[in-house]
Amino acid sequence: MAGREKRRRATALDDDERRGRRRQEEAAFLLHKIKGLVGWVVAEVAAGRSPSVALHRYQNYCASASVSTSAAASPSTCACSYDAPVGTEVLSLLRKEFHASRLNVLLRVLLVVQQLLQENKHCSKRDIYYMYPSIFVEQAVVDRAINDICILFKCSRHNLNVVPVAKGLVMGWIRFVEGKKKVYCITNVNAAFSIPVSIEAIKDIVSVAHYILVVEKETVFQRLANDKFCERNRCIVITGRGYPDIPTRRFLRYLVEQLRLPAYCLVDADPYGFDILATYKFGSMQLAYDANILRVPEIRWLGVFTSDFEEYCLPDCCLLHLSSEDKKKLEGILTRCYLQREAPEWRSELEAMLEKGVKFEIEALSASSISFLSQEYIPRKIKLGRHI
Numbered sequence: 001m002a003g004r005e006k007r008r009r010a011t012a013l014d015d016d017e018r019r020g021r022r023r024q025e026e027a028a029f030l031l032h033k034i035k036g037l038v039g040w041v042v043a044e045v046a047a048g049r050s051p052s053v054a055l056h057r058y059q060n061y062c063a064s065a066s067v068s069t070s071a072a073a074s075p076s077t078c079a080c081s082y083d084a085p086v087g088t089e090v091l092s093l094l095r096k097e098f099h100a101s102r103l104n105v106l107l108r109v110l111l112v113v114q115q116l117l118q119e120n121k122h123c124s125k126r127d128i129y130y131m132y133p134s135i136f137v138e139q140a141v142v143d144r145a146i147n148d149i150c151i152l153f154k155c156s157r158h159n160l161n162v163v164p165v166a167k168g169l170v171m172g173w174i175r176f177v178e179g180k181k182k183v184y185c186i187t188n189v190n191a192a193f194s195i196p197v198s199i200e201a202i203k204d205i206v207s208v209a210h211y212i213l214v215v216e217k218e219t220v221f222q223r224l225a226n227d228k229f230c231e232r233n234r235c236i237v238i239t240g241r242g243y244p245d246i247p248t249r250r251f252l253r254y255l256v257e258q259l260r261l262p263a264y265c266l267v268d269a270d271p272y273g274f275d276i277l278a279t280y281k282f283g284s285m286q287l288a289y290d291a292n293i294l295r296v297p298e299i300r301w302l303g304v305f306t307s308d309f310e311e312y313c314l315p316d317c318c319l320l321h322l323s324s325e326d327k328k329k330l331e332g333i334l335t336r337c338y339l340q341r342e343a344p345e346w347r348s349e350l351e352a353m354l355e356k357g358v359k360f361e362i363e364a365l366s367a368s369s370i371s372f373l374s375q376e377y378i379p380r381k382i383k384l385g386r387h388i
Protein backbone atom coordinates (compact mmCIF):
# COMPACT_ATOMS: atom_id res chain seq x y z
CA MET A 1 0.00 0.00 0.00
CA ALA A 2 2.81 2.39 0.91
CA GLY A 3 4.54 1.72 -2.41
CA ARG A 4 1.32 2.37 -4.35
CA GLU A 5 0.77 5.66 -2.51
CA LYS A 6 4.33 6.77 -3.27
CA ARG A 7 3.84 6.02 -6.97
CA ARG A 8 0.54 7.94 -6.96
CA ARG A 9 2.18 10.98 -5.38
CA ALA A 10 5.11 10.80 -7.80
CA THR A 11 2.71 10.68 -10.76
CA ALA A 12 0.78 13.68 -9.36
CA LEU A 13 4.02 15.64 -8.96
CA ASP A 14 5.05 14.81 -12.53
CA ASP A 15 1.65 16.00 -13.80
CA ASP A 16 1.97 19.23 -11.82
CA GLU A 17 5.44 19.84 -13.23
CA ARG A 18 4.24 19.23 -16.80
CA ARG A 19 1.30 21.60 -16.34
CA GLY A 20 3.60 24.21 -14.83
CA ARG A 21 6.06 23.96 -17.72
CA ARG A 22 3.23 24.16 -20.25
CA ARG A 23 1.86 27.33 -18.61
CA GLN A 24 5.32 28.90 -18.62
CA GLU A 25 5.80 28.08 -22.30
CA GLU A 26 2.38 29.51 -23.19
CA ALA A 27 3.09 32.69 -21.20
CA ALA A 28 6.51 33.10 -22.86
CA PHE A 29 5.02 32.66 -26.34
CA LEU A 30 2.23 35.16 -25.64
CA LEU A 31 4.73 37.64 -24.20
CA HIS A 32 6.83 37.29 -27.36
CA LYS A 33 3.82 38.11 -29.55
CA ILE A 34 2.84 41.09 -27.38
CA LYS A 35 6.34 42.56 -27.51
CA GLY A 36 6.35 42.08 -31.26
CA LEU A 37 3.08 43.97 -31.72
CA VAL A 38 4.04 46.82 -29.38
CA GLY A 39 7.43 47.16 -31.08
CA TRP A 40 5.78 47.28 -34.50
CA VAL A 41 3.31 49.99 -33.40
CA VAL A 42 6.12 52.12 -31.95
CA ALA A 43 8.14 51.74 -35.19
CA GLU A 44 5.15 52.68 -37.35
CA VAL A 45 4.44 55.82 -35.32
CA ALA A 46 8.13 56.81 -35.29
CA ALA A 47 8.19 56.51 -39.08
CA GLY A 48 5.19 58.81 -39.38
CA ARG A 49 2.81 56.06 -40.40
CA SER A 50 -0.52 55.21 -38.79
CA PRO A 51 -0.69 51.61 -37.51
CA SER A 52 -3.82 49.55 -38.10
CA VAL A 53 -4.91 46.46 -36.19
CA ALA A 54 -7.33 43.91 -37.65
CA LEU A 55 -9.66 42.17 -35.20
CA HIS A 56 -11.82 39.17 -36.00
CA ARG A 57 -15.46 39.40 -34.92
CA TYR A 58 -17.34 36.47 -33.43
CA GLN A 59 -21.00 35.80 -32.71
CA ASN A 60 -22.57 32.66 -31.30
CA TYR A 61 -26.08 33.66 -32.31
CA CYS A 62 -28.03 36.07 -34.48
CA ALA A 63 -31.69 37.08 -34.78
CA SER A 64 -32.51 34.82 -37.72
CA ALA A 65 -35.65 33.09 -36.44
CA SER A 66 -39.23 34.35 -36.39
CA VAL A 67 -40.90 35.09 -33.04
CA SER A 68 -44.36 34.05 -34.18
CA THR A 69 -43.42 30.77 -35.87
CA SER A 70 -40.82 28.07 -35.47
CA ALA A 71 -39.39 28.83 -38.90
CA ALA A 72 -35.79 29.93 -39.02
CA ALA A 73 -33.71 31.52 -41.69
CA SER A 74 -31.92 29.22 -44.09
CA PRO A 75 -28.37 28.16 -43.10
CA SER A 76 -26.94 30.35 -45.85
CA THR A 77 -28.19 33.50 -44.08
CA CYS A 78 -26.74 32.54 -40.69
CA ALA A 79 -22.96 32.63 -40.27
CA CYS A 80 -22.91 32.10 -36.50
CA SER A 81 -20.23 29.78 -35.16
CA TYR A 82 -18.69 28.76 -31.85
CA ASP A 83 -15.16 28.77 -33.24
CA ALA A 84 -14.98 30.65 -36.57
CA PRO A 85 -15.00 34.45 -37.03
CA VAL A 86 -17.90 36.03 -38.89
CA GLY A 87 -16.12 39.22 -39.94
CA THR A 88 -13.19 41.59 -39.38
CA GLU A 89 -12.92 45.06 -37.87
CA VAL A 90 -9.93 47.32 -38.51
CA LEU A 91 -8.78 49.80 -35.87
CA SER A 92 -6.61 52.60 -37.24
CA LEU A 93 -5.27 55.93 -36.02
CA LEU A 94 -6.19 57.38 -39.44
CA ARG A 95 -9.87 56.62 -39.00
CA LYS A 96 -12.38 58.44 -36.85
CA GLU A 97 -11.57 59.50 -33.30
CA PHE A 98 -13.38 56.52 -31.79
CA HIS A 99 -10.95 54.08 -33.42
CA ALA A 100 -7.90 56.10 -32.34
CA SER A 101 -9.12 56.20 -28.75
CA ARG A 102 -9.93 52.49 -28.76
CA LEU A 103 -6.52 51.58 -30.13
CA ASN A 104 -4.90 53.80 -27.51
CA VAL A 105 -6.79 51.98 -24.74
CA LEU A 106 -5.90 48.58 -26.22
CA LEU A 107 -2.19 49.44 -26.21
CA ARG A 108 -2.27 50.74 -22.64
CA VAL A 109 -3.98 47.58 -21.40
CA LEU A 110 -1.56 45.51 -23.46
CA LEU A 111 1.39 47.13 -21.66
CA VAL A 112 -0.16 46.19 -18.30
CA VAL A 113 -0.63 42.60 -19.48
CA GLN A 114 2.97 42.51 -20.68
CA GLN A 115 4.16 43.56 -17.22
CA LEU A 116 1.96 40.92 -15.55
CA LEU A 117 3.37 38.16 -17.71
CA GLN A 118 6.97 39.34 -17.28
CA GLU A 119 6.64 39.41 -13.48
CA ASN A 120 4.32 36.36 -13.30
CA LYS A 121 1.73 38.38 -11.38
CA HIS A 122 -2.06 38.63 -11.59
CA CYS A 123 -4.58 41.44 -11.29
CA SER A 124 -8.27 42.09 -11.91
CA LYS A 125 -9.97 44.13 -14.62
CA ARG A 126 -10.85 46.64 -11.92
CA ASP A 127 -7.17 47.01 -10.97
CA ILE A 128 -6.36 47.86 -14.59
CA TYR A 129 -9.15 50.43 -14.78
CA TYR A 130 -7.83 52.33 -11.73
CA MET A 131 -4.37 52.62 -13.29
CA TYR A 132 -5.70 55.15 -15.87
CA PRO A 133 -9.26 56.08 -14.79
CA SER A 134 -9.22 59.49 -16.53
CA ILE A 135 -8.31 57.81 -19.84
CA PHE A 136 -10.48 54.71 -19.57
CA VAL A 137 -13.47 56.72 -18.23
CA GLU A 138 -15.49 53.56 -17.42
CA GLN A 139 -14.91 49.88 -16.69
CA ALA A 140 -16.64 48.77 -19.90
CA VAL A 141 -13.82 50.37 -21.92
CA VAL A 142 -11.24 48.15 -20.20
CA ASP A 143 -13.48 45.09 -20.59
CA ARG A 144 -13.71 45.65 -24.32
CA ALA A 145 -9.95 46.15 -24.64
CA ILE A 146 -9.31 42.84 -22.84
CA ASN A 147 -11.72 41.09 -25.21
CA ASP A 148 -9.96 42.71 -28.18
CA ILE A 149 -6.58 41.48 -26.91
CA CYS A 150 -7.89 37.93 -26.48
CA ILE A 151 -9.22 37.96 -30.05
CA LEU A 152 -6.04 39.51 -31.40
CA PHE A 153 -3.77 36.87 -29.84
CA LYS A 154 -6.27 33.99 -29.95
CA CYS A 155 -6.16 33.36 -26.22
CA SER A 156 -8.42 33.53 -23.17
CA ARG A 157 -8.51 36.01 -20.31
CA HIS A 158 -6.75 33.69 -17.87
CA ASN A 159 -3.79 33.53 -20.30
CA LEU A 160 -3.34 37.29 -19.79
CA ASN A 161 -3.04 36.86 -15.99
CA VAL A 162 -6.17 39.00 -15.68
CA VAL A 163 -8.31 37.19 -13.14
CA PRO A 164 -11.81 37.94 -11.83
CA VAL A 165 -13.04 37.73 -8.27
CA ALA A 166 -15.04 34.51 -8.35
CA LYS A 167 -18.59 34.81 -7.01
CA GLY A 168 -19.86 31.26 -7.59
CA LEU A 169 -20.42 28.66 -4.87
CA VAL A 170 -20.20 24.86 -4.79
CA MET A 171 -21.17 22.14 -2.34
CA GLY A 172 -21.58 18.39 -2.40
CA TRP A 173 -19.73 15.14 -3.02
CA ILE A 174 -16.44 16.45 -4.35
CA ARG A 175 -12.95 17.25 -3.18
CA PHE A 176 -9.94 18.77 -4.93
CA VAL A 177 -6.79 20.76 -4.34
CA GLU A 178 -6.60 24.34 -5.58
CA GLY A 179 -2.96 25.37 -5.64
CA LYS A 180 -1.91 24.71 -2.06
CA LYS A 181 -5.44 24.86 -0.64
CA LYS A 182 -7.49 21.74 0.03
CA VAL A 183 -11.16 22.15 -0.91
CA TYR A 184 -12.85 19.17 0.72
CA CYS A 185 -16.56 19.76 0.17
CA ILE A 186 -17.06 16.03 0.69
CA THR A 187 -16.28 16.31 4.42
CA ASN A 188 -19.33 18.56 4.89
CA VAL A 189 -21.53 18.17 1.81
CA ASN A 190 -24.02 20.86 2.91
CA ALA A 191 -21.41 23.61 3.34
CA ALA A 192 -20.73 26.22 0.65
CA PHE A 193 -17.24 26.69 -0.78
CA SER A 194 -16.06 29.36 -3.20
CA ILE A 195 -15.53 28.24 -6.77
CA PRO A 196 -11.84 28.33 -7.84
CA VAL A 197 -10.73 31.40 -9.76
CA SER A 198 -8.57 29.32 -12.09
CA ILE A 199 -9.15 25.72 -13.12
CA GLU A 200 -5.45 25.52 -14.01
CA ALA A 201 -4.76 25.40 -10.26
CA ILE A 202 -7.06 22.41 -9.69
CA LYS A 203 -5.59 18.94 -9.13
CA ASP A 204 -6.39 15.65 -7.36
CA ILE A 205 -10.12 15.96 -8.05
CA VAL A 206 -12.26 13.16 -6.57
CA SER A 207 -16.04 12.78 -6.62
CA VAL A 208 -18.67 10.11 -5.93
CA ALA A 209 -21.53 12.29 -7.20
CA HIS A 210 -24.14 10.99 -9.64
CA TYR A 211 -24.94 14.36 -11.22
CA ILE A 212 -24.34 18.12 -11.10
CA LEU A 213 -27.17 20.55 -10.31
CA VAL A 214 -26.79 24.22 -11.26
CA VAL A 215 -29.22 26.63 -9.59
CA GLU A 216 -29.74 30.20 -10.66
CA LYS A 217 -29.83 31.94 -7.29
CA GLU A 218 -27.98 31.87 -3.99
CA THR A 219 -31.32 31.80 -2.10
CA VAL A 220 -32.20 28.47 -3.74
CA PHE A 221 -28.66 27.20 -3.09
CA GLN A 222 -29.07 28.03 0.60
CA ARG A 223 -32.51 26.42 0.68
CA LEU A 224 -30.97 23.18 -0.58
CA ALA A 225 -28.12 23.48 1.93
CA ASN A 226 -30.57 24.00 4.82
CA ASP A 227 -32.61 20.99 3.68
CA LYS A 228 -29.41 18.88 3.55
CA PHE A 229 -30.13 18.13 -0.09
CA CYS A 230 -26.62 16.85 -0.87
CA GLU A 231 -26.69 14.61 2.17
CA ARG A 232 -29.74 12.83 0.76
CA ASN A 233 -28.69 12.99 -2.90
CA ARG A 234 -25.23 12.10 -4.25
CA CYS A 235 -24.65 15.25 -6.24
CA ILE A 236 -22.67 18.47 -6.66
CA VAL A 237 -24.61 21.75 -6.45
CA ILE A 238 -23.33 24.96 -8.06
CA THR A 239 -24.68 28.49 -8.24
CA GLY A 240 -23.35 31.43 -10.21
CA ARG A 241 -25.51 33.73 -8.03
CA GLY A 242 -27.36 35.11 -11.04
CA TYR A 243 -25.61 35.52 -14.37
CA PRO A 244 -22.54 33.27 -14.07
CA ASP A 245 -19.04 34.70 -14.19
CA ILE A 246 -16.18 33.13 -16.12
CA PRO A 247 -14.78 31.05 -13.21
CA THR A 248 -18.22 29.49 -12.58
CA ARG A 249 -18.71 28.60 -16.24
CA ARG A 250 -15.18 27.23 -16.62
CA PHE A 251 -15.50 25.21 -13.40
CA LEU A 252 -18.79 23.68 -14.51
CA ARG A 253 -17.37 22.72 -17.88
CA TYR A 254 -14.27 21.31 -16.19
CA LEU A 255 -16.38 19.12 -13.89
CA VAL A 256 -18.57 17.85 -16.74
CA GLU A 257 -15.49 16.93 -18.77
CA GLN A 258 -13.40 15.46 -15.96
CA LEU A 259 -16.11 13.61 -14.04
CA ARG A 260 -18.35 12.78 -17.02
CA LEU A 261 -21.50 13.57 -15.05
CA PRO A 262 -24.86 14.82 -16.34
CA ALA A 263 -25.59 18.47 -15.51
CA TYR A 264 -29.05 19.89 -14.82
CA CYS A 265 -30.01 23.55 -14.48
CA LEU A 266 -32.82 25.05 -12.40
CA VAL A 267 -33.84 28.65 -13.16
CA ASP A 268 -36.86 30.94 -12.70
CA ALA A 269 -39.70 30.62 -15.21
CA ASP A 270 -39.05 34.07 -16.67
CA PRO A 271 -36.98 35.54 -19.54
CA TYR A 272 -34.01 36.39 -17.33
CA GLY A 273 -33.87 32.91 -15.81
CA PHE A 274 -33.83 31.42 -19.28
CA ASP A 275 -31.11 33.83 -20.41
CA ILE A 276 -28.93 32.57 -17.55
CA LEU A 277 -29.62 28.97 -18.62
CA ALA A 278 -28.71 29.89 -22.22
CA THR A 279 -25.44 31.46 -21.03
CA TYR A 280 -24.40 28.11 -19.56
CA LYS A 281 -25.38 26.11 -22.64
CA PHE A 282 -24.56 28.43 -25.55
CA GLY A 283 -22.26 31.08 -24.11
CA SER A 284 -22.66 34.86 -24.10
CA MET A 285 -22.34 37.23 -27.04
CA GLN A 286 -19.73 39.34 -25.23
CA LEU A 287 -17.41 36.32 -24.93
CA ALA A 288 -18.45 34.63 -28.17
CA TYR A 289 -14.78 34.20 -29.15
CA ASP A 290 -14.33 31.96 -26.08
CA ALA A 291 -17.65 30.10 -26.28
CA ASN A 292 -15.99 26.78 -27.01
CA ILE A 293 -14.16 26.69 -23.67
CA LEU A 294 -16.95 28.24 -21.61
CA ARG A 295 -20.21 26.68 -22.75
CA VAL A 296 -21.63 23.37 -21.54
CA PRO A 297 -23.68 22.02 -24.48
CA GLU A 298 -24.67 18.89 -22.50
CA ILE A 299 -26.56 20.81 -19.78
CA ARG A 300 -30.24 19.94 -19.39
CA TRP A 301 -33.08 22.25 -18.43
CA LEU A 302 -34.69 20.79 -15.30
CA GLY A 303 -37.14 23.61 -14.70
CA VAL A 304 -38.98 25.52 -13.67
CA PHE A 305 -41.40 25.45 -16.58
CA THR A 306 -44.49 27.55 -17.13
CA SER A 307 -46.53 24.35 -17.12
CA ASP A 308 -45.28 23.52 -13.60
CA PHE A 309 -47.60 26.16 -12.19
CA GLU A 310 -50.73 24.18 -13.07
CA GLU A 311 -49.17 20.75 -12.64
CA TYR A 312 -48.16 21.41 -9.04
CA CYS A 313 -51.31 23.44 -8.22
CA LEU A 314 -49.41 26.51 -7.09
CA PRO A 315 -51.45 29.37 -5.57
CA ASP A 316 -52.40 32.28 -7.86
CA CYS A 317 -50.55 34.73 -5.64
CA CYS A 318 -47.26 33.24 -6.88
CA LEU A 319 -48.04 34.03 -10.50
CA LEU A 320 -46.96 37.31 -12.09
CA HIS A 321 -47.83 38.79 -15.48
CA LEU A 322 -44.99 39.40 -17.92
CA SER A 323 -44.16 43.10 -18.08
CA SER A 324 -43.67 44.88 -21.40
CA GLU A 325 -39.90 44.68 -20.74
CA ASP A 326 -40.20 40.91 -20.08
CA LYS A 327 -42.10 40.40 -23.33
CA LYS A 328 -39.56 42.42 -25.30
CA LYS A 329 -36.67 40.39 -23.87
CA LEU A 330 -38.50 37.11 -24.46
CA GLU A 331 -39.25 38.02 -28.07
CA GLY A 332 -35.58 38.87 -28.55
CA ILE A 333 -34.49 35.51 -27.13
CA LEU A 334 -36.93 33.67 -29.39
CA THR A 335 -35.21 35.08 -32.48
CA ARG A 336 -31.83 33.57 -31.53
CA CYS A 337 -30.77 31.11 -34.20
CA TYR A 338 -29.32 28.53 -31.81
CA LEU A 339 -32.73 27.77 -30.30
CA GLN A 340 -34.11 26.61 -33.63
CA ARG A 341 -30.88 24.87 -34.59
CA GLU A 342 -29.95 23.16 -31.31
CA ALA A 343 -32.82 23.35 -28.81
CA PRO A 344 -36.27 23.45 -30.48
CA GLU A 345 -37.89 22.02 -27.31
CA TRP A 346 -36.54 24.93 -25.31
CA ARG A 347 -37.95 27.31 -27.88
CA SER A 348 -41.39 25.68 -27.60
CA GLU A 349 -41.33 26.18 -23.83
CA LEU A 350 -40.51 29.86 -24.29
CA GLU A 351 -43.31 30.25 -26.82
CA ALA A 352 -45.72 28.82 -24.23
CA MET A 353 -44.48 31.35 -21.67
CA LEU A 354 -45.04 34.22 -24.10
CA GLU A 355 -48.46 32.92 -25.12
CA LYS A 356 -49.66 32.62 -21.51
CA GLY A 357 -48.03 35.93 -20.58
CA VAL A 358 -47.05 34.80 -17.07
CA LYS A 359 -43.94 34.08 -15.02
CA PHE A 360 -43.00 32.81 -11.56
CA GLU A 361 -39.89 32.10 -9.52
CA ILE A 362 -38.37 28.86 -8.24
CA GLU A 363 -39.37 29.75 -4.68
CA ALA A 364 -43.06 29.49 -5.65
CA LEU A 365 -42.63 25.71 -5.45
CA SER A 366 -42.19 26.09 -1.69
CA ALA A 367 -45.63 27.71 -1.24
CA SER A 368 -47.26 24.52 0.05
CA SER A 369 -44.19 23.08 1.78
CA ILE A 370 -40.88 24.79 2.50
CA SER A 371 -38.93 21.66 1.53
CA PHE A 372 -41.02 20.61 -1.48
CA LEU A 373 -38.30 21.76 -3.88
CA SER A 374 -35.55 19.65 -2.32
CA GLN A 375 -37.57 16.63 -1.24
CA GLU A 376 -40.01 16.21 -4.13
CA TYR A 377 -39.55 18.44 -7.16
CA ILE A 378 -35.84 18.04 -7.96
CA PRO A 379 -35.34 14.34 -7.02
CA ARG A 380 -38.54 13.25 -8.80
CA LYS A 381 -37.78 15.19 -11.97
CA ILE A 382 -34.29 13.74 -12.22
CA LYS A 383 -35.46 10.20 -11.41
CA LEU A 384 -38.21 10.32 -14.05
CA GLY A 385 -36.07 12.11 -16.63
CA ARG A 386 -38.45 15.07 -16.81
CA HIS A 387 -36.03 17.58 -18.27
CA ILE A 388 -35.29 18.95 -21.73
